[in-house]
Amino acid sequence: MTTKLKFYSIFLLAASITLTGCQTITIASSKDVPQYENIRTMQAEIDSDGDGVPDKLDQCPNTPENVMVDDRGCPFTMPGVGLKMEYRAFFAKGSSELSKEYQLELDRVATKMKEYDTSTFRIEAHTSEDEVNGGLNSLAKNRALMIKNYLLLKHQIDADRLSTFDCGDDAPIASSDTEEGKAMNRRVYGLAMEPEIAYNYPDDSNSNICIEF
Template sequence: MNIKNHRTLLLLAASITLAGCQTTEIVPPKTTPQYENIRTMQAEIDSDGDGVLDDIDECPETPPNVVVDAKGCPIEVDVGGLEMEFNGFFPPMSSQLPDIYDAVFVKVAESLNDYPKANVFIFGHVATNEINKGSLARNRALMVKNTLVFQHNIDAKRIRTYECSNKILVTDTAFIDPSFEKLNLKNIEAKQRRATLKASSSVKDLSNLKYAGDIESYGEYAKHCELFE
């Protein structure tokens, strides 16, 4: 009787011991996945809406509808270029442009504002029968420049002025210009009393003309005219 009871007690003790050795599975807190989700959402914020996440965006305040690169910085998009020419004619021995050009300057300024990186070249000319050719040619070029700068707020750094004196003469049919007709100018000498404005998105320096079209358009000016401002 005593032996049986002793065996029973031993079996019970062994059962308790084995039960104590079993591995208990630890259930992670329910808040862990929630925290991870919040952290992931924060890392994927794109504050300026340019398609580049904030954590790699080097230009975090890009305006809307602007094309950006992989770093989130704006990309300059080529939307075409500007090639423009304007001729203004002066009275004899004068550097004052007639009032009929006021409306023309408005249009010229609008075009230059549309293409803010286009360069402006202004060439002053004189007729062979005018005196003080160098200074008169310069004053005519400066008149056009100052009108653009002071009346139409065109940046002076974009403009280069040249003195051509009477080295680039035009023939009787060289200009078909409405303003020339409005001024009732008819003779060849009158066509030399002018300032020529050229604006270009591609030409930056007359001493380094690379393309055939630029050489055709600017070659004579580069050869005969002197940069003075």
């Protein structure tokens, strides 16, 4: 009986030493194995206007320096700061029809204009060089009037708070050598702001080229 106990004691001691050695080896070796599963490749996101919102999410590109923006990249408004809000809409060739996505964005502009009841909205309409644009019923004017009438009829924004400008094809923002560039030039640019707020127009604005009507 004593001999068996001694044998089992020796066996258990040897097993314990073996297991401890195995655990030590396992822990030590795990430190040498690169933890690739926790490493993710980070891709740099482009933020052209430097407002802290990546271009792919930025709904108000070309924001001037030192202007606070919200999570959409649009000028952020706070009580006492005033309204500074940009708007852009793009059109099919030869058309002045405003698509649903640009209507929704214009609804947001109207909401802000009602909140800031002294604010005004400047509407600049553009065409591409391959579009007919001239005479009393010019395409650029029709595009500007589409925006103005939408705010007048749907949101009851007073007409004296809305100004319209015909810029024709004199102020492209993209090369006219490609269809993509021409599509970018078929646009309306809008700027909602309070009259007393000093504000430098972004690059897309062409106040010296456009003709008010």
